[in-house]
Amino acid sequence: MKIESVRAFILKKPLDKPLVTSKAELKERATAIVQIITDDGIEGLGEGVGVPNVIKEIVERNFAPMLIGEDPFDVERLWRKMFQRLYWEPKGAWVCAISAVEMALWDIMGKAMDVPAYKLLGGLYRDKIEAYASDIFWDDVDEMVKKAASFVNQGFRYVKCHIGKGFGQDDVRVRAMRRAIGKDAELMVDINCGYDRPTAIKFAEIFEENEVFWYEEPLPPFDLEGYRLLKDYTDLPIATGENEFTKYGFRDMFLKGVVDYAMPDLGRVGGILEGKKVCALAEAFNVVCSPHVFSTGILLAATLHLMASTPGTELFELDTTGTGIIDELLAEPLEVRDGYVYVPRGPGLGVQLSEKAKKYLV
Numbered sequence: 214m215k216i217e218s219v220r221a222f223i224l225k226k227p228l229d230k231p232l233v234t235s236k237a238e239l240k241e242r243a244t245a246i247v248q249i250i251t252d253d254g255i256e257g258l259g260e261g262v263g264v265p266n267v268i269k270e271i272v273e274r275n276f277a278p279m280l281i282g283e284d285p286f287d288v289e290r291l292w293r294k295m296f297q298r299l300y301w302e303p304k305g306a307w308v309c310a311i312s313a314v315e316m317a318l319w320d321i322m323g324k325a326m327d328v329p330a331y332k333l334l335g336g337l338y339r340d341k342i343e344a345y346a347s348d349i350f351w352d353d354v355d356e357m358v359k360k361a362a363s364f365v366n367q368g369f370r371y372v373k374c375h376i377g378k379g380f381g382q383d384d385v386r387v388r389a390m391r392r393a394i395g396k397d398a399e400l401m402v403d404i405n406c407g408y409d410r411p412t413a414i415k416f417a418e419i420f421e422e423n424e425v426f427w428y429e430e431p432l433p434p435f436d437l438e439g440y441r442l443l444k445d446y447t448d449l450p451i452a453t454g455e456n457e458f459t460k461y462g463f464r465d466m467f468l469k470g471v472v473d474y475a476m477p478d479l480g481r482v483g484g485i486l487e488g489k490k491v492c493a494l495a496e497a498f499n500v501v502c503s504p505h506v507f508s509t510g511i512l513l514a515a516t517l518h519l520m521a522s523t524p525g526t527e528l529f530e531l532d533t534t535g536t537g538i539i540d541e542l543l544a545e546p547l548e549v550r551d552g553y554v555y556v557p558r559g560p561g562l563g564v565q566l567s568e569k570a571k572k573y574l575v
Contacts, residue, residue, distance in 0.1 A: 214251050214252065214253050214255070214284060214285060214286070214325060215251060215252045215282050215283065215284060215285075216249055216250075216251055216252075216280050216281055216282065216283050216284075216285055217250050217251055217252045217281070218248075218249070218250045218277075218281070219247070219248075219249050219272065219273070219276065219277035219280050219281065219314070220247070220248050220272075220273060220277070221245055221246065221247050221248070221268065221269040221272040221273050221313070222245075222246055222248070222269065222574055223243060223244070223245055223246070223265040223266065223269060223574070223575050224243065224244055224246055224509065224538055224570065224573040224574060224575070225241055225242070225243040225265075225573055225575045226241060226242045226243070226536070226537075226538055226573050227240070227241045228240055228241055228242065228536055232348075232350045232375075232534065232536065233350050233351040233352070233375070234350065234351060234375045234377065234403075234405040234407075235351070235375070235376065235377025235378060235404055235405045235406070235407025236377070236405050236406065236407055237405075242508075242509075242536055242537055242538060243265050243575075244260055244261075244262065244265055244480075244508050244509055244512075244538075245260065245261045245263070245265040245266075245268035245269050245272075245309075245310075245313060246258060246259070246260055246313070246509070246511065246566075247259040247260070247261065247272055247310075247313040247314055247316070247317050248317065248566065249280070249285065249314070249317040249318065249321060251285060251321060251325075253325070255321050255324050255325055256320075256321075256324075256565075256566075257285065257316075257317035257318060257319070257320035257321035257324070257561065258316075258317055258320055258511050258542075258562070258564050258565075258566060259312070259313040259314060259315065259316030259317030259318075259319075259320065259484075259511065259515075260312075260313050260316060260480050260508060260509055260511040260512045260515070261306075261309035261310050261311075261312050261313035261480050261481075262309055262312070262478055262480030262481045262508050262512065263305070263306050263309035263480075263481065264306060267306045268306055268309050268310045268313060271306060271307055271310040272310050272313065272314060275298060275310075276295055276298075276310060276311075276314055279294060279295070279298075280314070285318045285321045285322060285325075286318075286322055286325075288315060288318050288319070288322075288486060289486070291314075291315075291318065292311065292315055292483070292484065292486070292487070295310075295311045295314065296308075296311060296483075299311075303458070303459075303461075304458040304459075304462065305458070308458045308459060308481065308482070308483055309480060309481050311483055311484060312479060312480050312481060312482065312483055312484045312487075313480065313484075314484075315483065315484025315485060315486065315487070316479065316480070316484050316485055316511070316512075316515050316562070319333065319334075319484075319485050319486075319515070319518075319561070319562065320561040320562040320564065321561065322561070323560050323561030323562065324560045324561040326560075327560050328560060329518065329556075329557065329558055329559060329560060329561070329563065330485070330515070330518040330561055330562050330563075331518040331519075331521040331522040331556065334485065334486075334489060334518060334519065334522040334523070335489075335522040335523065336522060337521055337522065337556070338521060338522055338523065338524055339521060339556075340521065340555060340556050341553040341554065341555045341556065342517065342520050342521065342526075342528075342529040342553065342554050342556070343370070343371070343527070343528060343529065343552060343553050344369065344371075344528070344529040344530070344531040344549070344552060344553060344554045345369060345370075345371030345372060345373055345399075345401065345528050345529070345530060345531065346364035346367075346369040346371070346372045346373065346531060346533040347373045347507060347530045347531055347532055347533060347534075348373050348374065348375055348403065348507070348532075348533075348534065349361055349364075349372060349373065349374040349375065349390070350374075350375045350534070351375050351376065351377075351378065354385060354386055354389050357374060357386055357389070357390060358386075358389045358390055358393045361374065361390040361393050361394050361400070362393045362394060364533060365394045365395075365398045367552075368550075368551045368552040369398075369533075369552045370397075370398055370399060370552055371398070371399045371401065371426065371528060371552075372390075372394065372398065372399070372400060372401070373400075373401040373402070373403055373429070373530075374386065374387075374390060374400065374401070374402055374403065375403050375405060376402055376403070376404060376407075377403075377404040377405055377407025377408065378407075379412070380415075383402075383416065383419075384416070384419050387400070387402060387419065387420065387423050387425065388423055391423045391424065396424070399426035400423070400424070400425055400426060401425065401426050401427045401429060401452070402420060402425050402427075402428060402429060403429040403430060404428075404429065404430055404431045405430055406430050406431075406432060406433045406434065406456075407431075408431045408432060409432075410432065410436075410439045410442060410443070413431040413432055413439070413443050414442070414443060414446050414447070416431070417431075417443065417446060417447035417449055418447075420449055421447065421448065421449055425449060426450070427449070427450045427451070427452040427473070427474055428447070428449045428450065428451055428452065429451075429452040429453065429474075429476075430452070430453050430455070430456075431443065431451075434453065434454075434456040434457055437465065437466065437469050437471055438469075440453065440469070440471035440472070441469055441470070441471050443471075444470065444471055450473035450474055451471065451472050451473050451474070452472070452473065452474035452475075452476055452503065453466070453471070453472050453474075453475075453476060454466065454472065454475045454476035454477055454478075454505070455476045455477075455478045455481070455505035456481070457477070457481075457482070458481060458482060458483065459482060459483045459487060460483075460487060460490045460491050460494055463475060463477065463482075463491045463494060463495070464494060467494060467495065467497075467498040467500060470498075472500060473500065473501065474500070474501050474502075474503045474527075474528075475491065475495045475500050475501070475502045475503070476502075476503055476504060476505040477491045477492075477502065477504050477505065478504065478505040478506065478512075479504060479506070479512060479515050479516055479519065480506075480508060480512045480515075485515055485518070485519055488504060488519055489519060489522075489523060492519070492523045492525055492526055493525075495525060496524070496525040501525065501526070501527050502523070502525055502526045502527075503526065503527055503528045503529075503530070504516050504519065504520065504526065504529075504530070505530060506529075506530045506532075507530060507532055507537075508537065509537060509538045509539060509542050510537075510538065510539040510540065510541065510542030510543040510547075510564060511542050511562065511564050513532070513539060513543075513547070514542075514543060514557060514562040514563050514564050515562055516529065516530075517529065517554065517556050517557065518556070518557075518562060521556040529554050531549065531554055538570060538573055540569075541567055541569040541570035541573075542564050542565065542566070542567065542570050543557070543563060543564060543565075544557070544559050544563045544564060544565045545557060545559055545563060
């Protein structure tokens with residue numbers, strides 16, 4: 214079996230209402246999808262999370278020529294072949310592009326062998342994973358409270374909210390949501406790198422008082438010393454890593470002891486196998502891996518296969534906004550029951566480019 218074609222395309226879905234974080238307003242959901250087809254006619258799909266048109270250009274201009282004619286089962290060799298082209302940019306869009314290609318290779322391998330991808334990643338460690346409702350984006354207090362209570366009523370024990378607007382706003386929302394969901398549910402806060410060091414430390418005390426489960430990305434990803442200072446100050450579990458790349462970036466994070474929940478994003482970290490390596494590295498440092506996933510059904514499926522086959526991972530991030538291109542890319546409907554997501558059993562990643570998904574092509 215040989216790779217016959219490699220192409221990338223962009224899916225884009227405009228939103229009726231922006232998703233607001235501390236740093237930005239998302240007015241559309243857009244992503245880069247990679248499609249690899251073999252000489253046997255098997256299609257593999259992967260996804261890179263970043264600036265879609267940049268990822269598309271990198272894949273088609275730089276990676277496609279070096280992949281044509283190669284064996285899609287040679288994942289490690291092909292990953293290294295692509296990564297060696299990253300002399301000038303060992304982080305960022307190039308790694309996102311590698312992630313998409315690598316993900317598509319696992320989809321091909323599973324389909325070629327007629328087994329789900331988790332069978333090739335170590336086998337089935339568990340068939341269902343507890344999820345957290347992601348996300349309650351920044352909004353009026355009443356609206357955020359209503360959503361938090363709704364997710365708990367749907368059976369989720371964990372809900373996450375986006376804040377990061379400062380004093381008199383974040384604290385008001387956290388207290389209100391805590392009252393609404395009670396003591397039997399867990400509340401996570403995601404700051405999206407919106408605080409400076411003094412603000413992060415001051416809010417840590419407020420979040421401790423309100424029994425926040427984890428404190429996600431309070432600081433920029435490059436401020437590891439700031440995270441170290443924050444860890445020394447608070448007992449709150451720190452979650453971060455969605456903006457980190459490859460095992461090398463996570464190695465530095467673990468060595469500094471700045472994280473309790475590592476959050477590699479398979480569409481950014483370097484793909485499924487690189488994510489698996491990060492999880493193994495985290496286990497050696499007694500750190501839990503809870504992969505970040507907030508994109509389409511392709512990344513969602515890839516993350517499920519990783520977590521299904523990998524001990525030391527917890528809490529699947531389930532997009533509950535209704536804004537993602539998810540069901541349109543899944544070969545079978547996602548099964549969610551009582552706050553748990555069940556692992557798909559179809560071959561490969563269990564994804565397909567359906568006619569419904571094609572309407573988002575740009």
